Amino acid sequence: MARWIADAIPLIGWLKRHLERVFHHEISVWLHRLVLLAVSLVCVHFHAIRYIVTVTPFIVISDVATDGVDVDVLPPYGRYHRFLDERGLDDHGETRPIVVFAGGIGITPLLPIIFRYGYGRRPVKVMYCAHDEAGLLCCGQLEAWSRRTGNPLTLKVGRFTVGELQSAVTPGAIYLIAGPTGMTHAVKRTLRKTGVSVEDICHEPFAW
Known part of the structure; x- marks a missing residue:
């Protein structure tokens, strides 16, 4: 659960603190890894289906980064x-x-x-x-x-x-x-x- 959301909304902060008693940090890390895996599979899925590939605007939007494009990596903001x-x-x-x-x-x-x-x-x-x-x-x-x-x-x-x-x-x-x-x-x-x-x-x- 995003920390800034928990800090901004007291009810979510309360819920986060109680959930942390059951779901420890290691579980959160594995959930993030599963999300990354799911996103990768979705990307492959898009490019493997011929009729989706032919919809150029959709592919352009889904392929946010391509070779040669500068990308800022900001962890968490990296400022x-x-x-x-x-x-x-x-x-x-x-x-x-x-x-x-x-x-x-x-x-x-x-x-x-x-x-x-x-x-x-x-x-x-x-x-x-x-x-x-x-x-x-x-x-x-x-x-x-x-x-x-x-x-x-x-x-x-x-x-x-x-x-x-x-x-x-x-x-x-x-x-x-x-x-x-x-x-x-x-x-x-x-x-x-x-x-x-x-x-x-x-x-x-x-x-x-």
Whole structure:
């Protein structure tokens, strides 16, 4: 069940929480795999039936992507690299600081950013929290990165306090946020209250 729908509609959110007690994450993953298989079979089915193939407009519409067509892959939206590129940040030439706030599996889309931009002269600060220790992913990699680069890394079980969030505010920085919807809203709200421009914040809900 789409997370953003569950967050937007309380009744669906309540239903999702109760269903999760029975249908665990592994079941959800297999359902998604079955959907992909079904879509693939439908595509093959379209092209195997002669009278459907002759309906050119239908085939053109169903074949959204063909050879040579540029396709943006956005997981879940994939805006972080684009967001940084739009602000003129490259790998080495720009020294504008980046502050990363991650919650739980929200660290996943931010790891490439941390490891790509967090070397050289650019300061990159990482604030990462989760509900429990098991939810803190890739800690070894992050700690090794922090030791090599000298960039600050804060790992915490439980949410960051307002004071901790405020202490991470860095003059002139760009802020990247990913995690559960409540966490992303709380971080963004704190940043805005401390005077950070909305133009310098990129956030995406990222949770099961």
